[in-house]
Amino acid sequence: MKFLAFYRILPKSPAPVIPIFTDGKNNFRQISGKDDLVLEYKHTPDLSEDRMFISKEQKINTPDIGEHCIYAYEYAENSIAIGDIESIKHRLLSIISKEENISEKCFTILDIANFTENENLIRLAADSCYKSLNKFSFNLSEKWLNGTQLSDSIKEHVRQQNRKSTTIARGKFLFQFTCRKAVWQTLARNASFRNMTIDDYLDVCIDIAIGDGSFYGEFSPNDISKIYDILLSPKSKILSRHMEAVAKIIIEIRSVLEREKLVYSHNILEHLIIEHAQEDGFTKIKTFRARITRNMEKDVNKISKRFRLSKSEARGVIISSILDKADPEFISKVHALVKSKSDKLHKNFESQAIKYYNKYINYIPDL
Amino acid sequence: MVKRSAESRFSDFLLHANEKIPELPLVHISDGYHLLDILQPGVIRATPCKVFDRDILYMFYGKPAYRTKHNGNAFLSCHLPCAFIFKTDNISERIKSVFPFDTGAFHNNFYKSFFHNSSLITDFLLPPSIESAKRVVSTFYCSNHEYYCGSSRKNVDIPLLNFEAEGYHELSRAPAHPDANSKFSPDERASAIEVHFHEDVDLADRLLGCVLPVTFLDDETVKENLDKLNPEIIKTYSTINKHTSEAIAGKLYEIVEEIYKAKGIV
Incomplete structure (x- = not known):
């Protein structure tokens, strides 16, 4: 043979x-x-x-x-x-x-990893496989994971890894989405302020950025390509300027909120940005933020004394009351906490909450 | 033409059988080499069949039996099979015929030790419904699980001169699982009930499960189409070692049984 x-x-x-x-x-x-x-x-x-x-x-x-x-x-x-x-x-x-x-080829690696009985490689490969299917749908990746012969501990490891990355990815996506939406809405707002379309407004911005508006006459293909570069480049600069500014403000607000351990959502951020972002470099948002923080501190003191809550709990109550889009789990937690102090206090809390809501709503027009 | 007595003996024997047993899914096995030809259009096509001289799409009742073509090379046609497991509820009305065994094997004389030389395939033709398959199972096996595993231990009271039922009873005693030890060679083991469709069958949202070699998932088209077809359960098997037909078929039987157990079918 x-x-x-x-x-x-x-x-x-x-x-x-x-x-x-x-x-x-x-x-x-x-x-x-x-x-x-x-x-x-x-x-x-x-x-x-x-x-x-x-x-x-x-x-x-x-x-x-x-x-x-x-x-x-x-x-x-x-x-x-x-x-x-x-x-x-x-x-x-x-x-x-x-x-x-x-x-x-993560599935090939997984096959080899199983064949070689290399536990670390199995974990890594399984994680990659899950991610690669998750790109198509969560449904697909879960079906695959449920159907594999992998041990329960590896399946749990893969799920944990991906839970983390999904949360991060979701946060990242929402953040990008908020920025984009905010950019376009501020552009629309600025354009509408001047009775212009967004395109016209951008044209004006480009003209201003270049120095003058004399682009007319006969152009060679070479000129056209140069013009294209010129047109596109300032446009992207303007867009990125908006984008950068919005992102900066969102990050600032987010860090304030995180520092204060307050509940917030992207809806809140989006609202704050869109309503208060101005073309002059978003200065008003800073003022707004300072004002809301200052006023809130006064109220935090009041509410924490009155309801015998810690300051962070009081901040939570205020924010939750103002922004009904805040994390419902947190709101109910705070409500339960307050309610546990006494029913009477709870009733007071509710009336206070309405009061605070009415007060803060003035700072957030059209909420 | 004078009607042969054998022509309806088998189906008549099953007429009063219990059909109130739980239903098994239908299984189609494809050569993994051509998986994309099924996944991309999302359709399993009826293809020309020399035995019946028409386009037929074959499925098996419950069993992932794939040694069906008997074209001289099981090694080739079976390698790295992919199983498509169908829910019966929305395709059963399209069934065109039911046979109690693998007709390809019958045609190639693999059942010669069970049936008379003059027996014809058509002697075993059953009414085109899932109930026919259920009747075969309830008559010759103690349970769906026994049908799935083969090696029936059921005593069946077979009337004198019903050679078809007698032969089939013998066939049902052979193990279905190709890894099992048996006096029969692998191609003699196919007591799987065969179901015919005369048209293509769409896969989308009809699949209870899909079993394929794990490395096939490295192909983006496979992933994309699998996501679209949305089978309830996806299972994979290793491709690296144990490439004998028996080993892979055994693996497939185990995986499909896991699916049935997960769904409470067996």
Whole structure:
């Protein structure tokens, strides 16, 4: 029996391939038994020619019955890793880190990780697999994870990892979304203030940015491309100026709120920005923020004394009362806390809350 | 033409069988090599069948039996199979015929030790409904699980001269699981009930489950289409070792059984 060729069972690499042997007339493949020893050579007729190939670098000795089976893995086209079960495990682990062809394929890595029983690699690969499916839908990634043979501890690890990154990603997305929305709404506001469309307003901004508005006349293609650059560049500068300013303010407010351990939502931020952002560099928002913080501090003192709450609890009460879009879990927590002090106080709290709401609503027009 | 007595013996024998047993899903197995041809259009096509001389889409009742083509090379056609498990509720009305076994195997004489040489495939034709499959199971097996695993231990009172039922009873005693030890060679084990459709079947929202080789998920098109087709359960299996048909078929049986257990089907 001699080695004849490798046989592809998948249409592309990386993938395992099957060594095919011949007795000169017929083709055979190994059948493994206990401990991965060759049990027999099984006659395998009608193999497709187009799936057979010979790797240039490999010389293969045919194992006898009872010897270790040969495993073969095509890690890149026509490049094969060969060995008995232990040696191929080592080889595959070293290939994963080097071969670009494999390193991007997380499910292939997971398959190899399971084969090599490398726990750390299984965790990493499973995590990547989940993420890659999550790009399509949460549903898909969860179905896959539920259906895998991975241990419960690895499944929990993957979920935890992705819970964290989903929260971050969601926060990031909302933040970007808020910025974009705020930019466009401030542009619309500025344009409408001048009875202009957004495009016209941007044109004016571009003209101002360039210095004059004389772009007219006949232009060569080269001129047109230059103009394009000019037109696009200031436009993007203006947009990024808006974007930068909005982002800066949002970050500032967010840090104030976080410092004060107050509940906030992106809706609140969005509202604050849109209503108060002005083209003059957003100075009014700073004033607004200072005012609301100053006034709130006075009320925090009042409410904490009256209801015997800590200052941070009192801040929570105020913010929750003002902004009904705040985290409902937090509101109910605060409500429960206040209610637990006494029903009478609770009633007082509610009337106070309405009072504060009415008071603060003046600072947030059109809420 | 004079009607042969064998022609309706088998179906008549099942007429009064209990059909009030839980229903099993239908399973179609595809060669993994051509998975994208199914996933991309989201359709399993009826293809020309030499045995019946028409376009047929084959499924099996409950079992992930895939050694069905008997085209001379099980090794080729079965490698890295993908299973599509269908909920029966919205496709059962499109069933065109039901046979109690793999007709390809019958056509290729793999059941010659069970049936008379003069037996014809059509002698085993059953009415085109899921109830026919349920009747076969309730008659020849103690439970759905026994049908799934094969090796029936049920004693069946078969009338004298009903050679078809007698032969099928013998066939039902063989293990379905290809890894199991048996005196029969693997191709003799297919006692899976075969269900025919004469048209293409859409996959979207009809799948209870999908089983495929894990590395196939590295393909973006596979992921995208799997997401669209929205099977209730997705399961994968390793592709690296154990490439014998028996090992992979055994793996598939285990995985599909896990799906059934998860859904409370068996």
